[in-house]
Amino acid sequence: MHTGIHTGTHTGTHAAEPRRRRRSGGSPGFEEGLRGGPQRESAPPTHLRLSRSRRRPAGGGEASRDLEAQLGRAESGLSFLSGLTGVRIADYSMARAELPGSSESAGESGLRVLRKGRLAGECHSVPFQLEFQLLETQSEENSSATITDLSIIVEPTEHSELSRFVARTEEKRDLFLFFRSLHFFLEWCEYRQRTFQYFKEKHPAMVQLPGGPAADSMGLQSPCVPGFELVVVWTVHIDEGGKVVPELDLLTKIPEQALTLDQREVVARAPHCFRTLLLLLGIEAAIDSLIQLLRTEE
Amino acid sequence: MASSQKHVFSLTGVLYQLERLEARDQRSAKPQDEHQGLQDSETDLEAKIRKLRKLRDELRTKVKLHEASARIPITNLEPYEPLKNSEENLEMKLEKAKAFFQAFHLTGLSGKLTTKGVCICFSTAFEGNILDSYYVDLIIKKPLTIHRHSVPVFIPLEQIAAKYLETNFQHFVYSLSEHLNAYSGRKYQADQLQCGFSAFLARPLQRNSLCTLLSFTYTTDPSGKSFPFCARLVYQDLTTTLPTNVTITYQGTGATPASWEDQRAAHEPLFYKNALYKVFESFLRVREN
Numbered sequence: 001m002h003t004g005i006h007t008g009t010h011t012g013t014h015a016a017e018p019r020r021r022r023r024s025g026g027s028p029g030f031e032e033g034l035r036g037g038p039q040r041e042s043a044p045p046t047h048l049r050l051s052r053s054r055r056r057p058a059g060g061g062e063a064s065r066d067l068e069a070q071l072g073r074a075e076s077g078l079s080f081l082s083g084l085t086g087v088r089i090a091d092y093s094m095a096r097a098e099l100p101g102s103s104e105s106a107g108e109s110g111l112r113v114l115r116k117g118r119l120a121g122e123c124h125s126v127p128f129q130l131e132f133q134l135l136e137t138q139s140e141e142n143s144s145a146t147i148t149d150l151s152i153i154v155e156p157t158e159h160s161e162l163s164r165f166v167a168r169t170e171e172k173r174d175l176f177l178f179f180r181s182l183h184f185f186l187e188w189c190e191y192r193q194r195t196f197q198y199f200k201e202k203h204p205a206m207v208q209l210p211g212g213p214a215a216d217s218m219g220l221q222s223p224c225v226p227g228f229e230l231v232v233v234w235t236v237h238i239d240e241g242g243k244v245v246p247e248l249d250l251l252t253k254i255p256e257q258a259l260t261l262d263q264r265e266v267v268a269r270a271p272h273c274f275r276t277l278l279l280l281l282g283i284e285a286a287i288d289s290l291i292q293l294l295r296t297e298e
Numbered sequence: 299m300a301s302s303q304k305h306v307f308s309l310t311g312v313l314y315q316l317e318r319l320e321a322r323d324q325r326s327a328k329p330q331d332e333h334q335g336l337q338d339s340e341t342d343l344e345a346k347i348r349k350l351r352k353l354r355d356e357l358r359t360k361v362k363l364h365e366a367s368a369r370i371p372i373t374n375l376e377p378y379e380p381l382k383n384s385e386e387n388l389e390m391k392l393e394k395a396k397a398f399f400q401a402f403h404l405t406g407l408s409g410k411l412t413t414k415g416v417c418i419c420f421s422t423a424f425e426g427n428i429l430d431s432y433y434v435d436l437i438i439k440k441p442l443t444i445h446r447h448s449v450p451v452f453i454p455l456e457q458i459a460a461k462y463l464e465t466n467f468q469h470f471v472y473s474l475s476e477h478l479n480a481y482s483g484r485k486y487q488a489d490q491l492q493c494g495f496s497a498f499l500a501r502p503l504q505r506n507s508l509c510t511l512l513s514f515t516y517t518t519d520p521s522g523k524s525f526p527f528c529a530r531l532v533y534q535d536l537t538t539t540l541p542t543n544v545t546i547t548y549q550g551t552g553a554t555p556a557s558w559e560d561q562r563a564a565h566e567p568l569f570y571k572n573a574l575y576k577v578f579e580s581f582l583r584v585r586e587n
Contacts (some may be wrong), residue, residue, distance in 0.1 A: 064388060067388045067389065067392060068388065070392055071388060071391055071392045071395060073411075074392060074395035074396055074399060075395055076411070077399055077410055077411055078395055078398055078399055080409075080411060080416070081399070081402050081407075081408060081409060083468075084407065084409065084418070084467070084468060084471060085402070085405055085407045085468075085471075086468065087402075087405050089398045089401055089402070091380070092378065092380070092397060092398055092401040093378060093379050093380055094375055094376070094377050094378050094379075094397075094401075095377050095379060096377055115375070115377070117375075117404070119401060119404055132404075134372070134375075144427070144428070145372055145427075145428040146426055146427050146428065147423070147426040147427075147428070148426070150426070172425045172426065173425065173426030174423065174424075174425055174426060175404060175406070175423065175426075176405070176406030176421060176422070176423045176475075176479060177423075177479070179405040179406055179407070180406060180472060180475060180476065180479070183472055184472065240540075240571070241538050241539060241540050243537065243538060
């Protein structure tokens with residue numbers, strides 16, 4: 001008999017942050033971006049020699065060396081930003097567009113400029129494409145900018161949460177929130193996958209990953225006592241405000257016979273106890289203690 | 299240091315006055331007059347001019363700083379169309395790199411490498427409205443230190459830095475971005491309520507600097523005939539723009555009619571789920587119907 005007591009556990013991003021066990025501290029791109037600069041200047045690529053010969057000889061060599069240096073600096077700055085934000089830009093364009101309606105209103109309401117832009121790239125290896133319209137208003141007292149239209153396409157992944165979140169963000173036209181929430185969401189998914197894989201590697205006989213390591217549930221079975229199974233369900237949820245909240249639940253699968261012997265209501269209290277365990281020990285230690293619990297039956 | 303444009307204009311107003319005074323002095327210095335009295339007043343004026351010049355220079359630097367920090371980077375994006383040319387020469391590559399660099403402002407996080415470290419620019423927005431931007435200047439050395447920043451004092455920058463700066467730099471940046479965006483959003487909502495819906499407010503809006511505690515008295519009928527509602531919104535989570543606690547009470551003598559209680563019960567969930575100005579927009583729509 002399958003007893004599924006489904007209770008939500010809200011472990012907010014402050015209680016148990018994703019811990020990077022396998023990476024050294026600091027974002028790799030940050031230091032890479034800094035190192036990228038000097039290296040570039042010392043080794044001019046071969047195609048430059050061709051362009052140099054096409055230029056006029058007077059001061060031409062210096063100009064291209066200077067351009068090269070500028071390009072090196074720009075590209076190292078770009079790689080620094082990519083490492084910092086996790087966003088890599090593949091394509092970008094921005095153009096001024098016609099304002100809908102009359103242009104005679106420019107006198108009273110101040111200067112209004114409408115820009116249309118496209119941005120495409122990857123955020124933590126999830127490709128995205130977005131188109132937006134930016135309306136800038138400049139009056140005597142202040143200037144303001146508003147995003148008047150936003151359309152986002154994210155490559156469909158196994159994360160169904162994302163499509164709902166993207167639709168909400170398009171409605172609210174919150175461009176920055178898109179990147180921020182996407183970053184936190186993917187970080188949590190990555191952390192979940194690493195954690196599940198870690199436990200699978202450590203206890204291959206006990207741990208089942210029915211949906212694969214990227215899925216949201218992990219089953220724990222005792223090797224010697226068949227029929228008992230604990231399922232840890234870990235969903236990453238993006239709420240209305242764009243906040244990313246991981247939710248962990250515990251489902252139990254107990255044979256009917258054992259349930260009748262359960263006088264102390266261990267099964268009924270299990271999800272609640274797991275929630276307490278999460279708050280006390282954090283995610284990894286809580287799952288580890290569940291595994292130890294099943295192992296001691298040997 | 300994200301100041302409003304009004305402040306900048308008052309400073310430039312003073313600069314304009316100083317320039318006029320200087321021009322007047324130059325004009326009045328021309329005719330050579332033997333009168334001692336005039337000469338005395340001239341030396342007085344000279345001293346005054348020197349003092350004012352000094353003040354002008356100080357104010358000019360202040361204006362520059364204010365402009366730099368109050369700038370909304372996303373509006374500085376220059377138009378850029380990539381040329382569909384397979385062989386990109388060096389200049390085109392540089393143009394492209396520079397444009398991509400600017401495009402990072404669209405992600406809300408951008409920055410540049412400085413001589414000693416890096417300067418990160420945080421842009422904030424709320425529901426499509428681009429708001430203030432802040433910067434943090436870091437010096438690269440062991441340990442990473444924050445050299446300068448324009449983050450307001452009530453944002454827990456030191457705590458976030460202590461927690462993440464050394465161990466996970468990306469998380470530090472995103473966590474700070476969360477706090478700043480949430481603060482900007484709350485401030486924007488409070489400002490909109492104060493300016494856009496002042497007819498509904500029986501008393502002015504009261505708030506703390508972090509905008510995590512808002513207290514106001516409103517009516518659904520601006521003509522003042524209905525009983526007022528005294529609302530108190532608490533935002534316990536510094537990274538959200540929606541309140542965690544909403545209490546609506548009646549502060550006055552006498553009993554409240556049943557209709558007031560019904561309205562109160564209907565209003566409370568609205569504040570939990572929607573931005574402040576959206577709630578009042580719905581009041582406006584109800585009144586117009």
